[in-house]
Amino acid sequence: MCLDLKRTDAIATITLSRPDRGNAINIELADALLAAVTACETDAAVRAVVLTGAGALFCAGGDIDAFAQAGSEASGLMQRLTGPVHAAEVRLARMRKPLVTAINGAAAGAGLGLAVMGDVAIAAASATFVGAYSAIGLSPDVGVSWWLPRLIGLRQAQRLLLLGDRIDAVEAERIGLVTRVVPDDLLMATAMAAAGRLAHLSLPAFQRTRALLLEAPMTGLEPHLELEVQALTACAEGPDAAEGIAAFQEKRQACFQA
Structure with a gap:
């Protein structure tokens, strides 16, 4: 093997x-x-x-x-x-x-x-x-x-x-x-x-953050800022963002499911 x-x-x-x-x-x-x-x-x-x-x-x-x-x-x-x-x-x-x-x-x-x-x-x-x-x-x-x-x-x-x-x-x-x-x-x-x-991270947020880091050397500032906005809003629309915000306010560890 x-x-x-x-x-x-x-x-x-x-x-x-x-x-x-x-x-x-x-x-x-x-x-x-x-x-x-x-x-x-x-x-x-x-x-x-x-x-x-x-x-x-x-x-x-x-x-x-x-x-x-x-x-x-x-x-x-x-x-x-x-x-x-x-x-x-x-x-x-x-x-x-x-x-x-x-x-x-x-x-x-x-x-x-x-x-x-x-x-x-x-x-x-x-x-x-x-x-x-x-x-x-x-x-x-x-x-x-x-x-x-x-x-x-x-x-x-x-x-x-x-x-x-x-x-x-x-x-x-x-x-x-x-x-x-x-x-x-x-x-x-x-x-x-x-x-x-x-x-324990939000996997959708992780994936988008990783992609931004890998793409940054090949992207100008303005296009990269737009990519950040797109990634951020996509994360915000998912359930993990709501869970993360609630956990922060309640002073507990977030339990991400996505």
Whole structure:
């Protein structure tokens, strides 16, 4: 089994599980990831998702041994792999449910893209981050070249993707690549606590806020203000806004249902 999916209350945990291969992505894992993400997206009982890896690494990226074995057919294999992984990433980024990434070790190549896309990205102190593409003559995939400039700016993205620098968890937190660094033995507890907080949010409001944040770098001020108005009024028309306002006035925690 190359992936494990389990649900605890309202939180689904997806664990990449090829620890003997550093959770490197092969066709089986790519397909399993898309299936797991689809299951989380469509399960009404799931209100937050945690993505992590089994063993010492979060994800070593694409399976280099499989590329080597494919020989002249390597480009076709890469296209086959990126299809389901990219579909999974889009679903994770667009679904109405929050994503927490629990980065338990090295995140390289495609693994870097998966690691940093969390709405909250928690890194173990032992985690490291590296683009890895330039060292093997490849360009980025899995959204790495999309996420990095937005999260850490162009210069730092160039550092990771062109120079191929490897950075540790402390540096990753300093430059804004991850949300927080915690001791290794507290990683999953911290990630689950963050997912628990997110699971109590209004999911429609969360989804619209996430979309505004992702669209902001590509939108001028006036158009973005209009998008904010549209999102705000749509939230106000739903039941969660009424519940949130009532809870605030009554000095209690809101119980969002949407």
